[in-house]
Amino acid sequence: MKTGTLKQILLITDGCSNVGEDPIAMSALAKEQGVSVNVIGVMENDVIDEKGMQEIESIALSGGGVSQVVYARQLSHTVQMVTRQAMTQTLQGVVNRELTQILGNKQTIEDLPPEQRGEVMEVVDELGETVEMEVLILVDTSASMKHKLPTVKEALFDLSLSLNARMGKNKFSLFVFPGKKNDVEKLLDWTPKLESLTSVFAKLSTGGITPTGPALREAITYFEKKRSLRNLISRNDDEYYEESI
Amino acid sequence: MTMSTMKSQFNLQKGAIINGKWHHKQYRIEKELGAGANGVVYLATYLEQLVALKISENGYTVTSEVNVLKSFTKVQGSTLGPSLLDVDDWQFSSSTMYSFYVMEYIHGPDLHSFIKQKGEAWIPVLMLQLLSDLEELHKAGWVFGDLKPENLIVTGRAPRIRCIDVGGTTLKGRAIKEFTEFYDRGYWGLGSRKAEPTYDLFSSAMVFIHCAYPSRFSKDGRGLEQLMDRVKKHKILKTYEGVLIPALQGRFKTAEDMRQALLACSYKQNRPKGTGVSPPSRQPSRKTKGKPNGKTGAIVLILFIGCIYFFYLYSQMV
Ligand SMILES: Nc1ncnc2c1ncn2[C@@H]1O[C@H](COP(=O)(O)OP(=O)(O)OP(=O)(O)O)[C@@H](O)[C@H]1O
C-alpha cells in the first residue's frame, strides 16, 4: 500500500537569477504540481543583497517551502533542518485537512484543546518517519558559487545521512544550473544514496549566468509521474486517509 | 515560511502577564531564561511559585515537546526532564495565538558554568549521574538526542545534573529529531542518526570531552582518530580513555555499561599512588554480576606491576 510520496526541490544558490522566466512563478508552478520548493541562500565572504534575499524568500513562499540564508559553515546543519521542517510543514497541512474533514467547520489542530493535540502530533511524527521522499537538489554553479561547492557537497552527504535514518524510503537526484549546454544539467539520476556524489561534483564547470527560473521549470519535469501527496490532498482523496492514518 | 530565531518574535518584559485560554491560569513573566530555534523560555511566577514557561510561534513544537514530557511523567520516580505543569494557548491579539507550556523551573548553572566554578573533579561525578538518567530514559523507549552542556543544568545543594529541552528527544528506532553538530556522531562520520542508546552515549562522551577543552573544535576529516588524539593529549581525559573511546565507537550497548566502566575508572583514579592508574582496557566492561573476587584482583595487579616493570627495564635499555 502506497501512502503517496512527498516531493521537494531543494534549491541552493547565492544570489539572484538573471535570465529566463521568473523563478517565483516557476516555483508557484511546482507547488501546483505537488512539489514544494525550499531555498537555501549560502554566503561566504560575500553577502547576499536585499534583492537576492527577497527572491530567495519569495521562491520558498510561493513554492510552499522553507527558506534560510546562512554562512557556508552552517550549511550542513541548515540543509537537513530545512528539508525536515518543510516535510513536517507539508504533513501538518495534510493532517489539518483531514481534521477539517472529520470535524467540519474549518477546524484545525489549534481549535482542539491542548490535551487532544498530542495524538494529532503523533500522527504527524509517524508520517514524517515513514513517508517516502523524493528530493531533487538544484545547485547554482554560477562563478561566485565555485569555492562553496565542496561545502555544498558535504551538506548533501549530511542530508542523506539524516533522511536515511528514517524508516521511509528516500530518493535523491542532483541537477546543476547553468549546465554545459542547457539551462540545467543532470548530474545524478534518482538514487537512494547521495554518496555516489563524490565523483560527480568534480567535473563541474562554473559559468556566469544564473537561470534559476528555467532550471526550476525543467526540474519539475524530472519528478516521476506518480501521485504526490499534495495532489492527493487537493483532490481530497479519502483513500489517502484510510491507507496511511 | 522562513526560519528565524524566536528571539525577535517575543520580547516579553518583566511583569508581562500571560493568560491561558483554556485553563485560565495566569503567569507573570520575571525574566528570559533562554531562547533557541524552538521558542523562548521565561522564568515566570504562578501563585507565588517560580516556573519555567516555554512559548513558541510553532504550536507543533509545543505539542511535540509536551508529548515527550507527558510520557516521562509515566516513568515512576523519574527525574527525566523537568516535570510538566500546564499546556495552554495565549491569545496575544485578536488574530495571533501562541502555544506555551509550563514546567518545573530547574534552578542552577549549566554544566560548563558549574565546572568552571567548582572544578574538574565534578566532571566524572556529573557524568555518572547523567548516565543513570540516560539508562532510565532509554528503558522508557526514548533517546534524548540533543545532548549538550547548554541542555544540562546542575541543581541543588547536593549537586545533581538534570536534562532540559526535550526538543530532540526521539522514540527509539526513529530518526533523531534535533541535534547539535559537535555532539552528533553523524557529523564526525561515526554512525547514523537513528535514535539508539549508542547515539546518546556518543554525545555524552563528547560532552565530557568538551568539558575538558574550553571550546568546541571542528572536524578535520580524520574522524575517530582526531577525537582519540584529543582524548590522549589531555591529562584528565586520558585517564578516562577506556570509557570515552568505546563510547565514541558505539561499543557500549547501554548507558549502564558505560556507567560501570566510568565507575571502574574513577575508582582507579582515587586509589593512592603506587597502585596507580592501569592502562585503560580496550573492551567496554562487560556487565559482570558482582565484583571480581580478591584472587583475580591480585592476579591482575601482579600482571600490571609486571608490565610496568617490563616497560621500565625496556626504557632503560633504549
Ligand atoms: N525548565 C527549565 N528550567 C530552567 N531553565 C530552563 C528550563 N528550560 C529551559 N531553560 C533555559 O532556557 C534555555 C533555552 O531552552 P530550550 O533549550 O528549551 O530552548 P530551545 O529553543 O529548544 O533552544 P535550542 O534550540 O538552543 O536547543 C536553556 O538553555 C536553559 O538555559
Ligand SMILES: [Mg+2]
Ligand atoms: Mg532545543
